[in-house]
Amino acid sequence: MKLQNRIHLFTTALFFVLLILINMAIYFSFSRILISSELEDTEEEAERIIEEINRGTNDVPLTDFLRAYVPVNGMVQVINEEGGVEAGIAATGKQRLQELPENYFSGEITEVLEYNENQHTFVSTPIIQEDGGVAALQVTEEIASTQENLQTLKFVLIAATIIGMIPLFLSSRLLSNLIIRPITSMTRTMQEIRKSGNFKRIDLSNKSRDELHTMGQSFNDMIELLEENYKKQERFVSNASHELKTPLTVVESYSSLLKRRGLSDPDIFQESVEAINSEAERMKELTEQLLMLAKKDAQWNVNMEKVSLNQLVKTSVQAFVNAYDRNVDIQADQEVNVTTDEQKLKQLLYIFMDNAKKYSEDKITVRITAMDSFGVLEIIDYGIGISKEDLERVFDRFYRVDEARNRKSGGFGLGLSLAKELEQALKAEVFLSSELGSGTKAMIKVPLSH
Incomplete structure (x- = not known):
């Protein structure tokens, strides 16, 4: 099954279940409220009858007395301790209620009875008779109107659920389309890229930021x-x-x-x-x-540590002099410690010393200083130099200042590009200044160690 159909089916089913649960909660809440209200009315009716009986002013038979208080949809009767009916009267049309079993209850009873497929509220309350005996006044009242109201509410909620499913179905479909549209567009774009070989992008005309x-x-x-x-x-x-x-x-x-x-x-x-x-x-x-x-992504795993810039330059220059038999002058006024990757800083130093060797026959000067929060390395040669126009592009990969000169010196236009990437990996700063016929100065600024 497609993801779009799964989302549609799941959201529809989820909202349908939520709608059913909400409607059931509404129905049972109202049912409880209405029936409780009916029970309270029946209890009040029983209390009113008991008050009249307790006044003791009744000169008429008990049955005739109860006739005046019988509920319109129910029955009133008095049950003695032996379970016999001492008096009882039912409303017109409700004589079948007298067929209910006569049960004596010594305490107060309030409940809902099911009789003849209809619900009735039932209240039984103890009373003291004139002869000192104890009996139970029982009031039974049919709640047909409440049942009809609840039945109507049930039909309304069912109809509302069925009608509500229509916009629910459509909205879940719209939701699934909304969720899937970027994925579909992305898939279609990737297929077009694969077929055409041209890079394409998704149209994001929608200004939303979801x-x-x-x-x-x-x-x-x-x-x-x-x-x-x-x-x-x-x-x-x-x-x-x-x-x-x-x-x-x-x-x-x-x-x-x-x-x-x-x-x-x-x-x-x-x-x-x-x-x-x-x-x-x-x-x-x-x-x-x-x-x-x-392999620069794999190479540039730096190990930052405290490094003596003086010692690093000394060992690097010594190896350079032994390899190429060149005169290198080291100038340092103070001890400078920096935080860097020692091996990669050596590599960066070799790149500029190699360039100085290629483009100058004279001596090479390496100067160590401290400036603000940086340790500074300056590699100075006194060779042919670089023009201002070429100086802006020397860090581009494969760019060579002079074709004939590079062929002679063996340059490829890769060293300074590599130096730029080493600069980023070490979080250092590299500057190059030069003047034709006067030589070139490379400056490497590395954060001082604290």
Whole structure:
């Protein structure tokens, strides 16, 4: 069964049961009130008769006396202790009430009797007779009008229930449609996306801010995110393919040259081997950076701790100097402790030092300072620098300032993009300033440790 039909059936059944329960509560409440009222009237009638009997001014026979107080729809009788009727009279047309069994009750009795398919109120009250004996005055009264009223109320409530089911059925159908409409629209949109391959969104013309609208908005946000990631993936794959094409072409060209002339010409052999080795290293570096960027969600599990910025720079620079045999000057006026992930801050430092190495033959300066609530690392080179126009885009993935210069230095336009993502993961701040012909300065601001 469809979800829409289940919701329709369930809500209809639920409201129907609630309507039945409410009507039953109304019926039984009114029934109780009306019957209680009838019993009170009968009790008052019995008390009035007893008051007249107790006055002791009755010179007429008891039967004739009771005739004046007999209820219009009932009977009055006096039962002695032996269960015999001493006196009794029934209203016209109600003589059959005298066929009821005569029972003596020593205490007060108030109840509703069922006789001849009709309900009667019955009150029995003890009285003291003139001779000192005890008897029971019993008043029985038919409550046909009350039964008729209750029967009418029953028919009205049944009719109201049947008539009320019509709008109830329609409203539950409308409710199910209202609940299912965003889901149906979402399903239809997903099917259209699957068939056409184009990202689409649900029309949210309704200005309401209920949960269904929120669900539709969340779906549209998800589709927007998927579309954005899909475009990024296409652009990423396209750029990666473009970057890998050149080194692969170089490797292919030199390998063909080796096949043709490598064994006969040692110079060509040496040149080809060096070129192939260089391009292989470049492809390895590019692949590693591509994998790191692709896995950034898994990589950026940071472990924030207190780190000595001076010690971190010292160990990192020493490893850099040993690897590339470059002159690096460390400048620090004080001890600076920061809260960061040590390994990832090292990685961020290596990216800027590597860029300084590529674009400068002169020494590299690493300066450590404290500024406001940040520890500051400055990596300064005195190389060719970057123009103001290019400086705005250097953090874009695969963007290269100068094609020829990058080919010579081995850059891919990925390092600074990775640095930007490391900056976000570490909650740090990265700034880059440069001037053509004067060099470049990278600044890394990391929160101080408290």
